[in-house]
Amino acid sequence: MDNFKYIFQFQTDSRERFWAKCDSPEPVLGISVTAYPAFEDLVENRHSTTAIVGNLLPPLPQMNLPIYCVGLNYRSHAKEASGQLSIPAHPPVWTKPAAALSAPNESIPVSRFCASHLPDWEGELVFVTSRECRDITPEEASSYILGYTVGNDLSCRFFQLPEQSGGQFFYAKAFDKFAPIGPVLVSPDTFNEGKATASLVTRINGEVKQNTIIQKDMVFSPEQVLSWMSQSTTIPAHTVVMTGTPAGVGIFQKPRQLLKDGDEIEVEISGLGTLRNEVIFEDGQDSIM
Template sequence: MLSYLRTRHFLHVFPAQAAVILPRSISNSSSLNMRLVQFQLQGSQKIGVELKNGGDIVNLTDADSKFPNNMVSFLQGGESLLNEAKRCAEEKSTIVSRNAIKILSPITKPEKVICVGLNYKDHCEEQNAPLPEEPLIFSKFPSSIIGNGDPIVIPKISNAVDWEVELAVVIGKRGKHIKAENALDHVAGYTIAHDVSARDWQMQRNGKQWLLGKTFDTFCPLGPALVTKESLPNPHKLGLKCLLNNYPMQDSCTEQLVFKTEACIEWISQFVTLEPGDVILTGTPPGVGVFKDPPVYLKPGDEVTCEIEGIGSITNPVIAEDV
């Protein structure tokens, strides 16, 4: 995510709450390595465990009545339900073929989608902006969420729609005033987010408030799976890319994050209670269209792919609004 500020770059001193925090060791880390998905089977929504990236699915919802049909309710069940899901995945008793289902966004209808702006060092350099002294927070509405393969719709009232690949953190445990050293206790896992952004509405219209430019319908593709935190013990050293029509536009690493995930959780939880299923978008690296010369924006017929190491990729076609 980006700021339209264009000021001289300066040496940044991190405040105490934003100090770089190395990942803590995680107990029972091997027991909960999973790729959790939401999917549609014969018109009904269900949750499951992906046996491998792009592979068949263990249908949890139909395996046992204790499992709900949506990820938010599943995460509200806590670690005991995660352990039950792991057991079902190992037994492989209710496998459904990938070809028989439609994969949905791993999270739908969360209470909150919280975003961190200007949070990559190399993205700040791209626009000659100073590193922020504290996390810059805005939001998207949950109604902006779509899944892998669903179309991104260019609104009739915008002609400057841009791409932003991001690592998304999914909350698994309720918390307020969470300390950074305890932040991972509240994380269920990670997924890929595409923070689609209408730059005209973000940077010029509506008093330059970011919300409207960020939250048009279809402006938050998520997926393909929710990868549990045990599967990615160091989320701060992951390569991430965005490709437009198979041409690389963004290519960086999460080690460029200004505020790591723990610092973001600590900061955000001062203001709001984080709930299971809440999604935090952690920022985007350089290569967005608005800062190219001349600017490049999405148009109907384009296809955008967002990739993150250890999670996979999501691809969304771009279409015009038909209203």
């Protein structure tokens, strides 16, 4: 594949799936583009056709792999926990199942069970691996990163309480559609041009909740995270890694500000675009703690 800047995956109105390149991190819906039936076709520049962009899909070559997640990777997030959390010696890692994946602009259906157990947001920088790796060093890791995008590690905070899940994070974050990702995949070279000053901003209904300079706040770099994950562990090509969240999540607001039915979440990262999703409480909500 020629060096790309921005690529995205989409469906047409007839639900055919395609990949395409674009000139910015914000693909335009409703336009005609040169499209490829599969990621491999885009890579090889073969089987191109013309298609009209209907709705965006996650910009991921594989959508059936577990999604890796990292916790406590921003100094500001550990600090806002008021002593409940501390920065560990190594990145805490867990996964979300593939069923957690959801698309840019997709309405996230939240069951009554989830809506009633402290639903919260986490804007995150995401990277995708380019090839299989195992036992790599941080210095080697950059050559295994295909690109970067934006994610939201939606969480039910109640199940993160030590007395509920023994301090484990998986159950609180593994619900269906709780990992929206997109809108585009940005090449490392393109993202690196502005990485030193890149900011992460999360808005709820237009109000800023999270706002940080990623490199100044992040504890473990993507390369350090991928190296740590790969020790004695085979990481498949096209694995998604959500790299943690900064201060400003709802559970630590005073008073708590948790997600409500109809809330629109926007996660914007400089150079990577804006991920937008609305949460819909399909069956209502019981009283939150």
